[in-house]
Amino acid sequence: MCGICCIVTLRSQHTVNDFLNEDILCRLRRRGPDSSQQLLKTVSDLSYKCLFSGHVLHLRGLVTPQPLEDANSNIFLWNGEIFDGVHVGALENDTEVMFGHLALCRSEADILSLFSSLRGPWSFIYYQASRHSLWFGRDYFGRRSLLWQFGNEVDGAFCLTSVSVSSKIDIQWREVPASGIFKIDLKACATAKSLSLTLFPWKYSCTEEAVEETFVSVLEKxxxxxxxxxxxxxxxxxxxxxxxxxxxxxxxxxVSRKHPGTNISNVVSTETLQGFLAEECKKTLVGQFIGVLSEAVKRRVLSLVRDEDQKTGGIPSMANRKAHVAVLFSGGIDSMVVAALADKHVPLEEPIDLLNVAFMIKEHAKQKDAATKHPHQEVQLDLLCPQGSCQDLDAKTGTPLSCFDVPDRITGRAGLRELEAINPSRTWNLVEINVTLEELKEMRQQCINHLIYPLDTVLDDSIGCAIWFASRGEGFVSNQGQLKPYKSPAKVVLTGIGADEQLAGYSRHRVSFQKYGLEGLNKELEMELNRISSRNLGRDDRIIGDHGKEARFPFLDEHVVSFLNSLPVSEKADLTLPRGIGEKLILRLAAKELGLTASTVLPKRAVQFGSRIAKLESNSEKASDTCSRLKLFSVDEL
Incomplete structure (x- = not known):
C-alpha cells in the first residue's frame, strides 16, 4: 500500500504548492509510513510543472522510495501488487520491476500490453518525459483508490491523489473511473492552456468492432x-x-428441483451440503474452486517481508511471535473460508489475527430495562453471550463487555472454535474490537469522513466506519482465559469482499431471481462486478490504508473471477433453496470440504447489521440516503 499524488499546473504564474493541501499530505503519509519524498518537474519552455509525491508502505523486496526517476527523466508512482502476469522475484520490489518494464515500452500499444498482462490490484502515475505524457489509472476492478480534481479554466491545474480531505467547500474531488487508463499530452495542453484527457478503455475483445460498440457508452459514463x-x-x-x-x-x-440431502425445501443443515457433495461432478467442481481460491490466498499471504527470526526456521518464543496477516472476521462464511485457506499457507509458527468489530448495543448504552425495552433479537444475544466475558469491563471506558455481544461477535467466537478445531497448533488471535458511540463520533469527525469522501451515503458511513475500526486492530485477545489489550501488527488485511457480488449473496439477488428468474439474476451479477470499483473498493482501500495496512481481496483475484465467470449461475447458487444454503452455495460446499461446520450454513448478514453500527445512531435512514454525519461539523455539534 502506498500513497501517491501528482499535481500539474499549466500556468507559469502558479506554483504546484498553491494546490497541495497539508491535510492531504498527512493522509498520504499515514498510508505510506516507511518512506515519503517529493519530486518537482519543471518544463520551463512549455510552462508546465508537475509535483510527484510518494509515500511507501514497505511490503516486498527492499524499501524503494517513491517517486522513481530514471536517466531519461521518466517518473513513476505505483500503488499496487503484482501477483501474476509479470515476474517479480522473491527479493525484488514490484515498483522497480514495473518501472523497468515501462522504460522498455516504445509505443502506446506497448504500455497497454504491459498493464493488460498484470494480475493484482494497482493504481499508478507515470510521466513519460520524451513524449511529455502523463499516464494514470486503476486496475480493472478498481482495488486501489485514485481520486482526481480539476482546477477552473483560469487555474489550469489538475490533481491526482490516493486520498483527499472533505471540505465545507465542495472542490469536486471524484474517484478516477476504473474504465481504463488515461493519458494527458502535457505539451499540447500547455500550448492550448486547457486540459484534454485521452482514454484507453478496458474490453474483453480488442477488435475494432468491439471497441467501437462501447466507445460512446464509456465516454458518457x-x-x-x-x-x-x-x-x-x-x-x-x-x-x-x-x-x-x-x-x-x-x-x-x-435445474432439477429435487435437492440432495433433504426432502423439505426449508430445511437448513450441513447434511444438505453433504448431500450435494455426494455427487461426484459437484465434488469435483468444488475441489477446483478450492484450488483456485487457495492459490489466490497463498499469493496474498506470502507476498510480503517477514521478520528475519521467522525466516531462519527458528521458532520464536510465544511473546515474540508476530502476526503479519489479519482477516476482517465476522465468523460468516466468507471470512471463515478466507481464514481457513490462510491457515494452509501462513507459516505455522506465525499467528493469524481475526479482526472482529462490535459497536455498543444501543439498549445497553442507554441503560434501558432489558425485559421491557429490548427487541426480541437483543434478548437472544444476551442468552447466547458466554458468561465468562459478561462480567469483564472495557479497559478504556469501564463498559461491561456484554454490551458488545452483537451478532458478529457471537458468530466470531463460534468461528474461532471451528478454526481451532481444524488447526489447534495455530495461534488464532480473535481480536475483539469494541466501539462506543462517543468514540465513533470522535473518529468519524477526525478522519473517517475524509477517507470515505467523496462517497457520502448512509451505507458508505456504516461500512466505512466498521472497516476503519476493524482494520485498526485495537482490542482484546483471550490469553489463558483472560482478556488482554492487543493491537494487531499485521500489515496485510484479507477481506472477503467480492464473494457476495459473484455468488448471489445479497437479498436483492433473491428478489431479482424471484421476479425475473436466472436471466434476471445473471444481469444483476454482471452489474455487481461492473460497479464494484465505484461502490466499494476505492473506499475500502482508503479506509484500510489509513492504518498503514494493505487490503487484499482473494475473491477478486483475476483467476478466481474467471473461474466463477466460466460457470453457469446455477452452479454457483441455487436460490430455490432457503437462506443459509442457496446463496453462495458453491462457497458453502467448499467450506464443508475444508472441514468447517456450523458456519457453512450461516445466512448472509451485512457488516452494518452484524456489528450493530446501523442501530447505534439512527433506525430511520435508508442506505442510499446522503449521510448528514459525514458532513463537516465541530465536535461540539455532534
Missing amino acids: VLKDLPNHIRLVMNESKLCLRAPVIPLNKTILE
Whole structure:
C-alpha cells in the first residue's frame, strides 16, 4: 500500500504548492509510513510543472522510495501488487520491476500490453518525459483508490491523489473511473492552456468492432462527472486494454428441483451440503474452486517481508511471535473460508489475527430495562453471550463487555472454535474490537469522513466506519482465559469482499431471481462486478490504508473471477433453496470440504447489521440516503 499524488499546473504564474493541501499530505503519509519524498518537474519552455509525491508502505523486496526517476527523466508512482502476469522475484520490489518494464515500452500499444498482462490490484502515475505524457489509472476492478480534481479554466491545474480531505467547500474531488487508463499530452495542453484527457478503455475483445460498440457508452459514463471545461476523447488508434478476466457465462441450465440431502425445501443443515457433495461432478467442481481460491490466498499471504527470526526456521518464543496477516472476521462464511485457506499457507509458527468489530448495543448504552425495552433479537444475544466475558469491563471506558455481544461477535467466537478445531497448533488471535458511540463520533469527525469522501451515503458511513475500526486492530485477545489489550501488527488485511457480488449473496439477488428468474439474476451479477470499483473498493482501500495496512481481496483475484465467470449461475447458487444454503452455495460446499461446520450454513448478514453500527445512531435512514454525519461539523455539534 502506498500513497501517491501528482499535481500539474499549466500556468507559469502558479506554483504546484498553491494546490497541495497539508491535510492531504498527512493522509498520504499515514498510508505510506516507511518512506515519503517529493519530486518537482519543471518544463520551463512549455510552462508546465508537475509535483510527484510518494509515500511507501514497505511490503516486498527492499524499501524503494517513491517517486522513481530514471536517466531519461521518466517518473513513476505505483500503488499496487503484482501477483501474476509479470515476474517479480522473491527479493525484488514490484515498483522497480514495473518501472523497468515501462522504460522498455516504445509505443502506446506497448504500455497497454504491459498493464493488460498484470494480475493484482494497482493504481499508478507515470510521466513519460520524451513524449511529455502523463499516464494514470486503476486496475480493472478498481482495488486501489485514485481520486482526481480539476482546477477552473483560469487555474489550469489538475490533481491526482490516493486520498483527499472533505471540505465545507465542495472542490469536486471524484474517484478516477476504473474504465481504463488515461493519458494527458502535457505539451499540447500547455500550448492550448486547457486540459484534454485521452482514454484507453478496458474490453474483453480488442477488435475494432468491439471497441467501437462501447466507445460512446464509456465516454458518457466518464464525462458525466467531469467539469464542462475538461475535454475527454478516445484514443485515435482505437487501442484498448484487454480485460484480465473472461466474460460472465450467461448460460441457463435446467435445474432439477429435487435437492440432495433433504426432502423439505426449508430445511437448513450441513447434511444438505453433504448431500450435494455426494455427487461426484459437484465434488469435483468444488475441489477446483478450492484450488483456485487457495492459490489466490497463498499469493496474498506470502507476498510480503517477514521478520528475519521467522525466516531462519527458528521458532520464536510465544511473546515474540508476530502476526503479519489479519482477516476482517465476522465468523460468516466468507471470512471463515478466507481464514481457513490462510491457515494452509501462513507459516505455522506465525499467528493469524481475526479482526472482529462490535459497536455498543444501543439498549445497553442507554441503560434501558432489558425485559421491557429490548427487541426480541437483543434478548437472544444476551442468552447466547458466554458468561465468562459478561462480567469483564472495557479497559478504556469501564463498559461491561456484554454490551458488545452483537451478532458478529457471537458468530466470531463460534468461528474461532471451528478454526481451532481444524488447526489447534495455530495461534488464532480473535481480536475483539469494541466501539462506543462517543468514540465513533470522535473518529468519524477526525478522519473517517475524509477517507470515505467523496462517497457520502448512509451505507458508505456504516461500512466505512466498521472497516476503519476493524482494520485498526485495537482490542482484546483471550490469553489463558483472560482478556488482554492487543493491537494487531499485521500489515496485510484479507477481506472477503467480492464473494457476495459473484455468488448471489445479497437479498436483492433473491428478489431479482424471484421476479425475473436466472436471466434476471445473471444481469444483476454482471452489474455487481461492473460497479464494484465505484461502490466499494476505492473506499475500502482508503479506509484500510489509513492504518498503514494493505487490503487484499482473494475473491477478486483475476483467476478466481474467471473461474466463477466460466460457470453457469446455477452452479454457483441455487436460490430455490432457503437462506443459509442457496446463496453462495458453491462457497458453502467448499467450506464443508475444508472441514468447517456450523458456519457453512450461516445466512448472509451485512457488516452494518452484524456489528450493530446501523442501530447505534439512527433506525430511520435508508442506505442510499446522503449521510448528514459525514458532513463537516465541530465536535461540539455532534
